[in-house]
Amino acid sequence: MLNRDFKRNIKIGYVPMLDCASLIIARELGYFQKYDVSVVLSREAGWASVREKLINGELHASHAPASMVFELTCGLGVLKTPSLTGLVTALNGNAITLSNELWDLGVRDARTLKKVIDKFRGKRIFTFAGVLNYSSQHYLMRDWLLSGGIDPERDVRMAIVPPPLVSSNLQKGYLDGYCVAEPWSTNCVQNGRGWVACLTSDFSPYHIEKVFVVTEAFDSRQHEEHLAILRALMDAADFCDKPENREQVAQILAQTQYLDLPIESLKETLVGPFNLGNGRTANADEAIIFSRNDAGRPTAGKASWVLEQIRRHKLDLSNPSLNSDLIASVYREDIYEEAIVGLSSGSQENREQTESLALADRT
Known part of the structure; x- marks a missing residue:
């Protein structure tokens, strides 16, 4: 049961781009209501704004770069704010x-x-x-x-x-x-x-792109609301990844209150072909992935790629807390699994089929 003792309107940030699609689709198609959670979406100018508002408690959660969980938790140039993710919202893109x-x-x-x-x-x-x-x-x-x-x-x-x-x-x-x-x-x-x-x-095929980040304090205080949001986003991600839905996704995202861009700018990535310019095009099938191939699971492997990139490009600021021992506490596959258990029966069946196909692809 959701915790009724706390404010029900959960404020979630996003920066206008395609990989925030699951948040917007969850709102527009009623997935948040389906799981009985009240959400307010806040359009932000950039990632610095998202980061500072998470630190200051002005946002409860946000879709964010996959590294932000480490950045906040370790205090990499910002006020240390222990955070975590229970869902990857996009690969590639x-x-x-x-x-x-x-x-x-x-x-x-x-x-x-x-x-x-x-x-x-x-x-x-x-x-x-x-x-x-x-x-x-x-x-x-x-x-x-x-x-x-x-x-x-x-x-x-x-x-x-x-x-x-x-x-x-x-x-x-x-x-x-x-x-x-x-x-x-x-x-x-x-x-x-x-x-x-x-x-x-x-x-860099299937590289992790964005995650749904919350502070540890929010998860501890409103864990059931957190799980409800993850379930709504899982359903929305499944919707976004179906080819027959991609044009509708583009139409919704193009609205003034969201990305405020011509629908054709969105369809090229979501539907294809992808216009590279100067008379060149590319196949858009793998341009952005929301759900398929087990995309949403916050695995240790995905987290390790992020850590490897931070170290490779010498961005760790010699921070001793930024190491592989941190992965299990910030990339929370256990929370992802807990959210799956509470999916509606139809969503649960679709999720199991998707993950079975992903496993078959890997073996």
């Missing part, structure tokens, strides 16, 4: 986007970008962005540069720019490229501001 100028200079991939950087060495410094220091976009932007022999520390300038602002900054010449979650790459291409070099799923 990002793209590497470059300026039209780089295309005109002959850039087609990371290796040809290296040639341009070498040509302009000493004359110009090229700037590339992620959306948060501790985010897959930052790691993957750096990984992509490294794949072409480009040192992110010495050969280019790295910047952090909120997702909704990357496209305009590219157009104004403040950025030469960026890695961002959809739809901020397809929107850029449709507006003629840049082109997509590749999807991150092309070089």
Whole structure:
């Protein structure tokens, strides 16, 4: 039974992008009501806002970069706020986007970008962005540069720019490229501001992207409400991943109060084909994953990928608490399992079929 002693309106943050879809679908299609939990969604300008509001208690929960659980729990440059996740909300979902100028200079991939950087060495410094220091976009932007022999520390300038602002900054010449979650790459291409070099799923398939994060205090105080929200999000994620529902998902997300973007900017990733720009397209089948292939399960393997990226890119600030021993307490597969038990019978059956297929794919 839900705890009636606490305020029922649970405030959940999101940043407008495709990987917040399960939150919005859960609200619009009544999944929160189905599990008897009252939720208020709060659209945020960027991840710094989400992080600070979680710390200050202005948000009870949020969809967030997979690293934020570690960032908050270990106090990586912020006030230490023990947090956890019981659900991964998306895999993949990002793209590497470059300026039209780089295309005109002959850039087609990371290796040809290296040639341009070498040509302009000493004359110009090229700037590339992620959306948060501790985010897959930052790691993957750096990984992509490294794949072409480009040192992110010495050969280019790295910047952090909120997702909704990357496209305009590219157009104004403040950025030469960026890695961002959809739809901020397809929107850029449709507006003629840049082109997509590749999807991150092309070089890091099934990478963890976003999680549903809560503070330990919230889970302890309102555990049953937390479980109810997870069940609603699981049902919504299942809905979002069915091909026959993707166009409806795009229509809902496109509304002014949510992403406020043309529906075509959303359909390219959700339905396909994915427009890379300059007459090129890509298959969108794996562009973003919400539920299938056991995507939602917060496994130790997914958490380990996040830790490996933080260490690889030397972002751990020599914090002794940031280690693999922390994984079981912040990536809570036990809470995920507890939430599954309370799913409605139809949802439970669909979940079991999905996980059986995922297991078969892995064996």
